[in-house]
Every structure is written in C-alpha cells, then in structure tokens.
Amino acid sequence: MKLYNTLTNKTETFKPIDKDTVNMYVCGPTVYNYIHIGNARPVIFFDVVRRFFEYKGYTVNFVSNFTDVDDKIITKAIEDETDEMTVANKFIEAFYKDAERVGSSTKYLAPRVTEYMSSIISYIEQLVESGYAYEIEGNVFFRVDKINDYGILSGRKIEDLMEGARVEVNTQKENPLDFTLWKTTETGITYPSPWGEGRPGWHTECVAMIHEIFGGKIDIHGGGIGLIFPHHENEIAQNRAFAKHHIANYWMHNGQLIIDDKKMSKSEGRVVLVKDLDYDYMGFRLFTLSTHYRSPIEYTDETLKNHVSEWEKIKRTYTQTFYQLDLANYLDTKTHPDNKLKQILHRFVEAMEQDFNTPNAITELHNLVKYTNQKLRQRNTYSDLRAALEMFDTFFKVLGLRPDVQRLTQTDRAIYMAWTDARKNKEFDKADRLREKLLEKGIL
Ligand SMILES: [Zn+2]
Incomplete structure (x- = not known):
C-alpha cells in the first residue's frame, strides 16, 4: 500500500504503528452552515480510505471532530436570535444527513470541542508550564520560535512567514508568528480557565482530542489542502512541544473543488449545497471520486x-x-x-x-x-x-456506492412469468404491455 505523505512530499509504503490497525484523524467541519459540494470531498474521500483499509483487513479507528465553538457560530447565533448550541446541534444533524446522502458512513467517533474543553485547557496549561506558551492579559500564545522545524509540513520558511506577518499588528505577541491558544472574551459563549473566561483558539482542539483519544502518535492525519497552513503546521508544533514527537506518520490532503475558476467557498462566488443537489447522490459520489484526491476538481x-x-x-x-x-x-x-x-x-x-x-x-x-x-x-x-x-x-x-436493489417480489415474478407465457403464445400486444412494466422496474 503506497500513499503520498505531505510531510515528506514523497509517495511512501504504508507501515502502521500497530500491525493490523489504522488510527486516523480527519479535521471535521465548523458547524454554522450547511455543507457545500466542496466540503463533501473529504467526507467522501476519507470514507473511501477507511473502506479500503478495511477491505485489506485492517481495523480502522476513524475519528473526525466537530468544531462547535467558534466565532462564526456565535455570529450565526446572533443573526438567528438563538444560542450557539442550537446552531451547532442543527448543523451537526444536517451534516450527518448530508454525509448519509453522499454514501459516507456516520458511524465513527466524532468528538465535539464542548465535550473536550477540560482536555483542551489542560493541554494548553501544560504548554504554558513547559515554556512553549505564554499568557498576556488572559490571552495565551504559542511560542513558534521554540520549534526548530516550524514550517516542516507546508515547506514555508520562518523568514518568509515573518515578511507576511508584519502587516498584522498585535502588540501582545512576542513574535508576530505566535498563534492564539486561548483568548479571553466577553462576547458569545465562554468557558472558565486559569486565564479567565474565554474560548480556545482553533488549533488546539485536534491535538488535544488526538492525545485524549489515541494517547500518542496516530498513523494518518487528513484534511483539505487548505488546512496545511497554518492549522496542521500548528498542530505539529504543539504536539512537538507537548509530546516531543510528530503527531502523525502520514499526512494526507485532498485538493479543492473549483467552480468558475475559483475555489468554492462560503465567502465568495457560487456555492452548491449538498442538500440542494437535484441528482442521484451516487452520481455525485462517482463524480467526486473520478478525479484523483490530490488534484483539484473542476466543477461544472x-x-x-x-x-x-x-x-x-x-x-x-x-x-x-x-x-x-x-x-x-x-x-x-x-x-x-x-x-x-x-x-x-x-x-x-x-x-x-x-x-x-x-x-x-x-x-x-x-x-x-x-x-x-x-x-x-x-x-x-x-x-x-x-x-x-x-x-x-x-x-x-x-x-461506497449504493445501487439500492431489492430482491424481486411475488408480483414481479408473476409479471415476468406472464410475459414469457404471452410470448410463447404469440399474444404480442399483451407481451408488449408486460414488457413495458418489466422495463420500468429495471428487470429487463
Ligand atoms: Zn484539525
């Protein structure tokens, strides 16, 4: 089994950590909206990865999270005059429905940030204690320059990143590249922490969950190509600091879905929602899988x-x-x-x-x-x-394609028998009528 590893930029032979097991984690959605067909790509592709490993005889422990604490969810709750949990619950339910529609399994562990808040806080606490993170007025930042190989996944150089980061003015940070682990805030839902009431930054949830669920290094970490930087780079950095090793042996990233020469995104251009597709969803699944997962899909x-x-x-x-x-x-x-x-x-x-x-x-x-x-x-x-x-x-x-065909009923069999009899007896009109019925049911 060979797979392309974004970490090494090479196609490598897959060697699991435990002989017959594949431990894999895929970054899941922030639940504030319905998913579009570009969001469905990792949902379909990584489901196929799981299915194929199972076909090969592996036991696959598949985990994919829901980000149910986020600024976008808060904004949506304000817009809809409701609370964050109502928004999150609504779109988690919608996500499962869409995943089901496109033929992907929904029977896997899907941890939510709200369920792992204490793990996330204790993960950040340990980073602060070990000097990899620091607190300033209730905000906690990660010290990027303590990680020697920061940029290893995305192939970016610290100097180039510094160049880009200068525009961002944050007087609290020691270094413009340092990223937020915890922010103190009064808007929206907040949680108590050693640094005051606030919310975790987005980059810690996955590493804290992986630590809690798998207890160490995993085989495969997956997600969309857009997550390589900064999200996955920051996951690697935190885990290096926390556990002194790489979080995953193999990193797999799926390409984007392009529509009208642009990446399909909620913030710009045309968006096609999965729930609004007016076709057989298996045709859509076939469409998604007809392009290699690392290449972009041109949608028309x-x-x-x-x-x-x-x-x-x-x-x-x-x-x-x-x-x-x-x-x-x-x-x-x-x-x-x-x-x-x-x-x-x-x-x-x-x-x-x-x-x-x-x-x-x-x-x-x-x-x-x-x-x-x-x-x-x-x-x-x-x-x-x-x-x-x-x-x-x-x-x-x-x-993961479903043809949905059931065994013939007694009636179907009776029509078929009547059709063969009619043909034998040269009752052509009758035979034609019956043939029509059989064609309609797909039996002929
Ligand atoms: Zn993640």
Whole structure:
C-alpha cells in the first residue's frame, strides 16, 4: 500500500504503528452552515480510505471532530436570535444527513470541542508550564520560535512567514508568528480557565482530542489542502512541544473543488449545497471520486450530469444482472470468477493501493460493466454473472456506492412469468404491455 505523505512530499509504503490497525484523524467541519459540494470531498474521500483499509483487513479507528465553538457560530447565533448550541446541534444533524446522502458512513467517533474543553485547557496549561506558551492579559500564545522545524509540513520558511506577518499588528505577541491558544472574551459563549473566561483558539482542539483519544502518535492525519497552513503546521508544533514527537506518520490532503475558476467557498462566488443537489447522490459520489484526491476538481453542471448518467449505466447493468439471477434462483449460489474477472479485480486493487487512485479504480468498474453486459447478451452465463455481481458488490463496498436493489417480489415474478407465457403464445400486444412494466422496474 503506497500513499503520498505531505510531510515528506514523497509517495511512501504504508507501515502502521500497530500491525493490523489504522488510527486516523480527519479535521471535521465548523458547524454554522450547511455543507457545500466542496466540503463533501473529504467526507467522501476519507470514507473511501477507511473502506479500503478495511477491505485489506485492517481495523480502522476513524475519528473526525466537530468544531462547535467558534466565532462564526456565535455570529450565526446572533443573526438567528438563538444560542450557539442550537446552531451547532442543527448543523451537526444536517451534516450527518448530508454525509448519509453522499454514501459516507456516520458511524465513527466524532468528538465535539464542548465535550473536550477540560482536555483542551489542560493541554494548553501544560504548554504554558513547559515554556512553549505564554499568557498576556488572559490571552495565551504559542511560542513558534521554540520549534526548530516550524514550517516542516507546508515547506514555508520562518523568514518568509515573518515578511507576511508584519502587516498584522498585535502588540501582545512576542513574535508576530505566535498563534492564539486561548483568548479571553466577553462576547458569545465562554468557558472558565486559569486565564479567565474565554474560548480556545482553533488549533488546539485536534491535538488535544488526538492525545485524549489515541494517547500518542496516530498513523494518518487528513484534511483539505487548505488546512496545511497554518492549522496542521500548528498542530505539529504543539504536539512537538507537548509530546516531543510528530503527531502523525502520514499526512494526507485532498485538493479543492473549483467552480468558475475559483475555489468554492462560503465567502465568495457560487456555492452548491449538498442538500440542494437535484441528482442521484451516487452520481455525485462517482463524480467526486473520478478525479484523483490530490488534484483539484473542476466543477461544472455538465460534468456532474455526465457522471450521473454514467452511474445510471453502471446501475442498470447491476440491476439487470441482479434480477436475471434472482429469476433463475441463482442469487444464493457461490461461483468463482474467471480469469478476465480476476484481472479486473487485480487492477482495481492495484489502483487503490497506488495512493488511492480512484479514477483508475473506476475505469475497472467500467470494465466490469462491459464484461457483464457481454455476459448478459449470451445464454447460460449465470455462473459468470453471479461472480460479476459479487465483484460489483466488492467495488461498491470499497467506493461506497449504493445501487439500492431489492430482491424481486411475488408480483414481479408473476409479471415476468406472464410475459414469457404471452410470448410463447404469440399474444404480442399483451407481451408488449408486460414488457413495458418489466422495463420500468429495471428487470429487463
Ligand atoms: Zn484539525
């Protein structure tokens, strides 16, 4: 298994810390709004990462947080004339609904900042005690120049960062690069701390949660490319100070979603919300996975539509196969793939093992469709069709695609029998009517 590590800028062989386990953490959303299709990209991609590791036999401990304490949530609460928790709860629920829609699992540990406040405060306290952080009038800052390799993840140099930081005037900080761990404030929801009533800065929650949940170094830390600097850089710096080691062995970052030549963002340009997509969500998932996760995705309505109809074709072949086997009472028979199918599977797995090359894996899904369509046109191919169906199920499980096909009902079977009888008896009008019905249900 090879994956590209942002920390070393190299494609590396994956070696887990514990033989059969993958411990991974992905930065989750700040819950003050509905997610757009760009936000859905890590939700889909890292779900596939988890699925593939599970396919390979690993136990995956997948954690992704909710930032439920933040200035944006406070602003939203004021706007809506409600409190922060109502806003956070509403959008956490909406997030789960959207994740479900796009086919991603929601059954993982999702810690909230409000639940980990004491861990976050004690984490900051230890940084202050060890001299890596300092307090000035109720605000706590991290001393960036105590970390020798600050900039290691983003490849930025302290001198260049200083150049950029000069515009920001904060007379409290010893160094313009120092970042906030705690801020004292009277606006919005606040929490008691050794430095007064206030709120934690955004960069500490993930490291404090990882420390609390995993108790040490994790295998994979993931997130969107936009988080590399400063968020992930600051996570690394804090953990270096706190635990004297890197927080994660592998850093994985997904690219952005581009719309009208700009990154899709809530603050500018056109935004398409996941909940407003008027297509089969599996088509959207296929669209997202058809670009390699590290490359940007260029979104247009046209390309999305193309993927939606591609998904319909895949689904049609799957459904027909399923029903043919069901009608022949062949669904519960176990068969073995022929060499051609074995090669398709081999190339699929190989693609996924090469830094999660989902576009190549999807090419194999299309090859499987071609293979199956050929078999559907031939006679006496139940055994091959049964093996193909099982392979579809494997690919769907890894990619998180759901065809939603149920076994035939008694009525469906009765219509099918009536259709074959009508054909036998040359009752062509009747046969045509029944055929229409069967086509409508996707049985033919
Ligand atoms: Zn984070």
